Amino acid sequence: xxxxxxxxxxxxxxxxxxxxxxxxxxxxxxxxxxxxxxxxxxxxxxxxxxxxxxxxxxxxxxxxxxxxxxxxxxxxxxxxxxxxxxxxxxxxxxxxxxxxxxxxxxxxxxxxxxxxxxxxxxxxxxxxxxxxxxxxxxxxxxxxxxxxxxxxxxxxxxxxxxxxxxxxxxxxxxxxxxxxxxxxxxxxxxxxxxxxxxxxxxxxxxxxxxxxxxxxxxxxxxxxxxxxxxxxxxxxxxxxxxxxxxxxxxxxxxxxxxxxxxxxxxxxxxxxxxxxxxxxxxxxxxxxxxxxxxxxxxxxxxxxxxxxxxxxxxxxxxxxxxxxxxxxxxxxxxxxxxx
Amino acid sequence: xxxxxxxxxxxxxxxxxxxxxxxxxxxxxxxxxxxxxxxxxxxxxxxxxxxxxxxxxxxxxxxxxxxxxxxxxxxxxxxxxxxxxxxxxxxxxxxxxxxxxxxxxxxxxxxxxxxxxxxxxxxxxxxxxxxxxxxxxxxxxxxxxxxxxxxxxxxxxxxxxxxxxxxxxxxxxxxxxxxxxxxxxxxxxxxxxxxxxxxxxxxxxxxxxxxxxxxxxxxxxxxxxxxxxxxxxxxxxxxxxxxxxxxxxxx
Amino acid sequence: xxxxxxxxxxxxxxxxxxxxxxxxxxxxxxxxxxxxxxxxxxxxxxxxxxxxxxxxxxxxxxxxxxxxxxxxxxxxxxxxxxxxxxxxxxxxxxxxxxxxxxxxxxxxxxxxxxxxxxxxxxxxxxxxxxxxxxxxxxxxxxxxxxxxxxxxxxxxxxxxxxxxxxxxxxxxxxxxxxxxxxxxxxxxxxxxxxxxxxxxxxxxxxxxxxxxxxxxxxxxxxxxxxxxxxxxxxxxxxxxxxxxxxxxxxxxxxxxxxxxxxxxxxxxxxxxxxxxxxxxxxxxxxxxxxxxxxxxxxxxxxxxx
Numbered sequence: 001x002x003x004x005x006x007x008x009x010x011x012x013x014x015x016x017x018x019x020x021x022x023x024x025x026x027x028x029x030x031x032x033x034x035x036x037x038x039x040x041x042x043x044x045x046x047x048x049x050x051x052x053x054x055x056x057x058x059x060x061x062x063x064x065x066x067x068x069x070x071x072x073x074x075x076x077x078x079x080x081x082x083x084x085x086x087x088x089x090x091x092x093x094x095x096x097x098x099x100x101x102x103x104x105x106x107x108x109x110x111x112x113x114x115x116x117x118x119x120x121x122x123x124x125x126x127x128x129x130x131x132x133x134x135x136x137x138x139x140x141x142x143x144x145x146x147x148x149x150x151x152x153x154x155x156x157x158x159x160x161x162x163x164x165x166x167x168x169x170x171x172x173x174x175x176x177x178x179x180x181x182x183x184x185x186x187x188x189x190x191x192x193x194x195x196x197x198x199x200x201x202x203x204x205x206x207x208x209x210x211x212x213x214x215x216x217x218x219x220x221x222x223x224x225x226x227x228x229x230x231x232x233x234x235x236x237x238x239x240x241x242x243x244x245x246x247x248x249x250x251x252x253x254x255x256x257x258x259x260x261x262x263x264x265x266x267x268x269x270x271x272x273x274x275x276x277x278x279x280x281x282x283x284x285x286x287x288x289x290x291x292x293x294x295x296x297x298x299x300x301x302x303x304x305x306x307x308x309x310x311x312x313x314x315x316x317x318x319x320x321x322x323x324x325x326x327x328x329x330x331x332x333x334x335x336x337x338x339x
Numbered sequence: 340x341x342x343x344x345x346x347x348x349x350x351x352x353x354x355x356x357x358x359x360x361x362x363x364x365x366x367x368x369x370x371x372x373x374x375x376x377x378x379x380x381x382x383x384x385x386x387x388x389x390x391x392x393x394x395x396x397x398x399x400x401x402x403x404x405x406x407x408x409x410x411x412x413x414x415x416x417x418x419x420x421x422x423x424x425x426x427x428x429x430x431x432x433x434x435x436x437x438x439x440x441x442x443x444x445x446x447x448x449x450x451x452x453x454x455x456x457x458x459x460x461x462x463x464x465x466x467x468x469x470x471x472x473x474x475x476x477x478x479x480x481x482x483x484x485x486x487x488x489x490x491x492x493x494x495x496x497x498x499x500x501x502x503x504x505x506x507x508x509x510x511x512x513x514x515x516x517x518x519x520x521x522x523x524x525x526x527x528x529x530x531x532x533x534x535x536x537x538x539x540x541x542x543x544x545x546x547x548x549x550x551x552x553x554x555x556x557x558x559x560x561x562x563x564x565x566x567x568x569x570x571x572x573x574x575x576x577x578x579x580x581x582x583x584x585x586x587x588x589x590x
Numbered sequence: 591x592x593x594x595x596x597x598x599x600x601x602x603x604x605x606x607x608x609x610x611x612x613x614x615x616x617x618x619x620x621x622x623x624x625x626x627x628x629x630x631x632x633x634x635x636x637x638x639x640x641x642x643x644x645x646x647x648x649x650x651x652x653x654x655x656x657x658x659x660x661x662x663x664x665x666x667x668x669x670x671x672x673x674x675x676x677x678x679x680x681x682x683x684x685x686x687x688x689x690x691x692x693x694x695x696x697x698x699x700x701x702x703x704x705x706x707x708x709x710x711x712x713x714x715x716x717x718x719x720x721x722x723x724x725x726x727x728x729x730x731x732x733x734x735x736x737x738x739x740x741x742x743x744x745x746x747x748x749x750x751x752x753x754x755x756x757x758x759x760x761x762x763x764x765x766x767x768x769x770x771x772x773x774x775x776x777x778x779x780x781x782x783x784x785x786x787x788x789x790x791x792x793x794x795x796x797x798x799x800x801x802x803x804x805x806x807x808x809x810x811x812x813x814x815x816x817x818x819x820x821x822x823x824x825x826x827x828x829x830x831x832x833x834x835x836x837x838x839x840x841x842x843x844x845x846x847x848x849x850x851x852x853x854x855x856x857x858x859x860x861x862x863x864x865x866x867x868x869x870x871x872x873x874x875x876x877x878x879x880x881x882x883x884x885x886x887x888x889x890x891x892x893x894x895x
Contacts, residue, residue, distance in 0.1 A: 176820030414778025
């Protein structure tokens, strides 16, 4: 998953540092019962969606759970799932569509908890440009639409085009895995950017364009409403280390709730741990605040997955031929490690 | 200047910095003659040639070829070096016609002439060969034919057989005499081989270094045509000893 | 190439083989063996490599989502050929345009630098600097200037190709036999004729050395270009692979790599073949008969010496 962007993003430096950088969050934990856990993020460098883990470390939730968590950053967003199945990482952060294609390829991965509960992926236009669900066809036809080329965007765009009554030949999809969507949009190199709202809106906000971003939520124009990110592990790790996985999710939940209650402090803790992330504190805080509303479901639950969300996801991927068959939802997930 | 003099040098001199490569030198070469120049290295033989060919502008003096002043200009002589300087990317035929190609473009007549010369002098079946397929002696023959077809009456040959083995060199010397006779050209021939200079020439000029100058001018008494027997002729031996004496002083 | 062979015996052997090669039987036989040697052995080694790959995957039970079997990788190519073919053409087009631009630029700079020592000293540090720039870092600025089309890819390929061409052209032109140039002067040749008839052909071998180095990197350059600069409508081979990668289509990733490799090798072989055609004297003892100027056939038995 590559849905990250900001005008100030120092991608090159975070790529260089992130591909090999391993930052120990374990601190001074030295008790005999400490279990080492390697956690793989979904992006080559740290950003605000890592805040729950940062807090779990900084507030000692991991240490008290007997865990020594080391965060690693993959060379690219498609590698995290592979790190899990090869055992190079124990627990990781991926998208539900990554789960879909991995399971379809026979990779034994297992989702152990939602990160967000709904789909905040959206289309964005340059300030001042009209963007509404009513004139979808005319607003997309013949336009340059930015895509990160990742599984999520590839899964969502077809639904939007279908809703607009367009084929992918009637639009110009500009694919750029290096993620310059925000820059391209403001420079007029693309007409439409695609991203999740927490990242893109934070980008607008910190570029002095607060509230001026024409936004069209994907779910309003045909995209399925499914959670975007999940915590995942390999089936074999889940089987052999159930207590560790449970302890991890429990500590992450504490971190999440603490960060939701204290967003400003949480953002400062992030900056303290990752002073060279390339992002400003304002961006991190704004982004985190924009993430919070999507983390609980309508019943106020965190992390809890449903068979319905996985069925919707797999049927959606099957309908655009990204996967060959629709497996039982239980193939993808379990809630048994949730506190 | 006499009518049958093809080349005349009037007090031609050339220095490189403080080194006098060639003292003021005057020289007349009769049309149709074969003149050999012998001398140790550094005696100014090659400087003399380069001045005649127009590669070097003399500090003073004039060069006349066929009653024309050609001092410091080129394009009036055939020139050949110890290195065959054949173009590896050209066939034998194209190498022979090189001068025409470099100056005005090759005509069918040039090609016909190249073929005629090649057939006449034993390279007829190698016209479409590339130089690398030929022996050293054959390559020198091609280089000579290239010099010949320029149609310049004066040919400057600078140690053309210097890199060949003794056996091949003897063959090439006899071959050259035959071609010279038939082609009726004037040849100035630099060599460091005294035997070669006498065997080939009508006249032998001896040069000496520091400063480079002509120190002797011998008329060759041997009549033509010459066979290898002249190498033991008394007049040959006498001339050779005089030249060697000049070249090596009292030793 | 040494135009002044000191060793007559070697040259004579050449001559003998040259004469022998005109005998038809010997020619075709040696030719057939050369083809077997030059084509058969490489194909055999590639087949063995695929076999080894298959054996490792089977023996060590490597899961297909880690590394596919070679047949699966090949099948991912054949099954998706309809989608791949336009992308292959796109990469080939980027390679050709970039290679041609890089070659023209490389030769032009090489000639200027060889002919003007002052410019040589001025330009050379800039050239070295240009090759020190990590191509990846060029992606963003090039895209903002040139957009999403073929232009950024062409620029990156040309950027990679021109340098070895320039260096080799400079070396080639600087090492033309000075005596040969003097001979041309004695004949009264113009500078232009000397340049085109002597200096350029004398530099073909180093030029092709540079082109071959450029050719090995040209396709890599095109792929890098496709990775660092986004592609508009239609996509690119690199993005196709990227999609296969993100979508856990491991066979597709390996298959695309095979296709990219095939393009790279084909391009290199094409340059090698054009060198063979452009420099017949490197391999042949006798020039092919041209239609333009024919000379009468000569009876081989009547050698004239």
